[in-house]
Amino acid sequence: MPEFDPGLKVWVEQEKPVPLNAEIYCAPGEMIALIGPSGGGKTSLLRIIAGLAKPGKGHISCAGETWLDIERGKNLSPQQRRIGYVFQDYALFSHMSAIHNIEAALLHLPKAERRSKATGLIEMVNLSGLEERLPGQLSGGQRQRVALARALAREPQVLLMDEPFSAVDQVTRRKLRYELVQLRLRINLPIILVTHDLNDAMLLADRIYAVSRGETLQSGTPMELIRYPDNISVARLMDLRNVFEGRVIEHDDASELTRVRWLDYELEARLQRRHEPGETVNWVVPSSYVVLHRRHRPSLGERENPVHGVVGECTVMGENTVISVWVNNDREHRLGLTVSNHVAERNSLDIGADISVSLLQQGIHLMPLQARDVSRDT
């Protein structure tokens, strides 16, 4: 007898209409985020999990129950799957008040019970007092809360959220994110969040699945994907811009370092034996592992992979300044880093200024060589 698995297990494969090749697992109480470019198959995956679309091949089970087994001809309808689905546009029933929207998902209960349960959900999503309002009379954030309450009304076995914050302003977004974090503590469900906003994924998800062209490229905690992307495609999806090409020189077991030739630099990275000496590789360093040398007060830390160049671009973005360093004065080799505005000012980081940075060994990650243009425009 197969072992009972309380989580959501998804395997999907198809060529048309959207190519998909994905394997996903989400445990109860876990929130995973599917990130990737628009049109990359994320929503298609969600729709297949919900039973709104049928894949060419696949198997989906949740809480030990098989929802989809193409080989055996089993495909439960959305009504049979017990899912909570928050649609991108919320898809509220515009002719029904907030509370009636929630009650619509409770038709299996006696009328009196519906009202008390819907009222409880209204309270849970902080909408007390707005029960009788129509969706058109609610703000974007309030509509999202109604959609969430409606999705949870049926006591689903999995909660699916498709770009739930895309239709609200930044302030509401921050508030809703916080509320979702709070809500998670109270529901023990597998939650799948589809987003193209990396911030949402980084802040909310326990694990991220990088999805491109319908394929799950890599999964891991947000930090794992930032620090150890499997390839350039994942690095691009994680918005890592410092991706370069280099050649492995040697592995040094004693100091637990791998040395890599890049331009005229010999960089020291943490030991990564899966790449052979002599192999040409891509390497990546997150901008948080690029440390600025203070121009007027040199320090010991500057010995770690020092790289020199000029400030090619310098853009103030809110409280931070995004700097593009043209390494060795060559605009073809751009290294990005972000510093606080006051750091940029104190170090006189204007366009054309000489600049030196250190690439921290622990941040340098090697990847198999791959063409540069893959997923570049994502």
Next chain:
Amino acid sequence: MEWNALDLSLKLAFWTCAILLPLAVMIGRLLAWNRFRGKAFVEALVAVPLVLPPTVLGYYLILSFGNTSAVGRIYETLTGHGLVFTFDGLLLASIIFNLPFAVQPMQRAFEAVPMSVREAAWCCGLSHWQTFWRIELPLAWTGILSALVLTFAHTLGEFGVVLMMGGNIPEQTRTLSIAIYDRVQMFDFDSAGVMSALLLCFSVVAISFVYVLGYRGRRNHA
């Protein structure tokens, strides 16, 4: 004023609407949400009465449902009377020539219901039937009502097809518009004027109502 003609026209309009309501909802829904081979042809077929001269439509209806046609003979066997020059025949013709007036507004109304809303209903556990009653119909009702009002008004005013299929038999097929024509032929302009004014008023009220419903429908979906 010919009260019998008015009564007959109202009866014809009522039964046309009653029969077309479920039929047009079904066809409108099918055309709104399904893609299938030959859809454009089906849509064109539904719209044909809009562009076809009523006499041509009437001619083909006589040909198809006349007493010598297969349908006509079967109908006569079943009911004891034929279709041509009877109220039943008139009703059948009325249903066919009103098809675009009923189907098209309903199709637009159903098209305006977002697919995601229907899918949300399914994800909430609503069956297809529950989704239809609780979600689709309330969201599309303005379009459905518009279609019925248009059909009703159009039936009251239809002349060519009615004359071809029903002729001009008092209390059986003599509708208001035919009575008006008859009165004018007899230079009885007073009676024709009263009946024409009645139809004019009804048409203006009906079309205004359709526009009001249209605004309301757009607001509902906003």
